[in-house]
Amino acid sequence: MPTDQDHPLLEITDAVRGYGRGTSAVTALGPLDLRIERGEFVVIVGPSGSGKSTLLRLVSGFERPSSGTVSLDGRAPVPGDDVGVVFQQPRLFPWHTVNGNLNAALRWAGVPRAQRAVRRAELLERVGLAEVGGRHVWEISGGQQQRVAIARALAGRPSLLLLDEPFAALDALTRERLQEDLRSLTDGAEQGAVFVTHSVDEAVFLATRVIVLSNRPGQVTLDLPVPLPRSGVSADDLRASAEFARLRGDVSTAVRDTLRTPA
Incomplete structure (x- = not known):
């Protein structure tokens, strides 16, 4: 095969x-x-x-x-x-926290609810944002927002x-x-x-x-x-x-x- x-x-x-x-x-x-x-x-x-x-x-x-x-x-x-896509602008949901944005991506990727917290923590650690999950998008810098966009693109492996x-x-x-x-x-x-x-x-x-x-x-x-x-x-x-x-x-x-x- x-x-x-x-x-x-x-x-x-x-x-x-x-x-x-x-x-x-x-x-x-x-x-x-x-x-x-x-x-x-x-x-x-x-x-x-x-x-x-x-x-x-x-x-x-x-x-x-x-x-x-x-x-x-x-x-x-x-x-x-x-395929994961990262655009010139982060295109994050401003009404969500960083965790909320990643949760949405993990849900779309079909990751079971029980596994999302662990996977979300792995993604934030991977892009160097382990401490910002609870912040809203408008509370972090442009560079940090783009890191979140990269983490989101990697959510579905x-x-x-x-x-x-x-x-x-x-x-x-x-x-x-x-x-x-x-x-x-x-x-x-x-x-x-x-x-x-x-x-x-x-x-x-x-x-x-x-x-x-x-x-x-x-x-x-x-x-x-x-x-x-x-x-x-x-x-x-x-x-x-x-x-x-x-x-x-x-x-x-x-x-x-x-x-x-x-x-």
């Missing part, structure tokens, strides 16, 4: 996504081929309009490709099934985590801290992750692999492995290393090349 290990976690084959008809038709993405294995942290970079968010909608099952296929764990993705510019609205210091926390959180994780950003530094710091998309329609112009150590070195030393600078330069060059190409 086939198992999950007989196919990649995510496989996109010759996928195209277009909108509209006739003279108003626009191809936003593709043709695109992409494979992501379990445990990979893949960061997508590209200019505005390159189809980054369209790609996430296809992978999450909120949209279907106009042609080609998208397969998650060997089947077409279904919204809310095996998804096989794939999708993050659409989750740190873009945060100040620089909070953003760096959350990058470091997310890197540690996903180190050695069994699930895969796809993270969208406009920041080359963020991409190289977080990724095990960086994908650069072209101007519309988005196609892969660079697929770059990032062989930086995931543990045993400080974030400051990692960012200051020659290898980090080399990789950042490769990605920056690829992004600049896409900007020189007319959309």
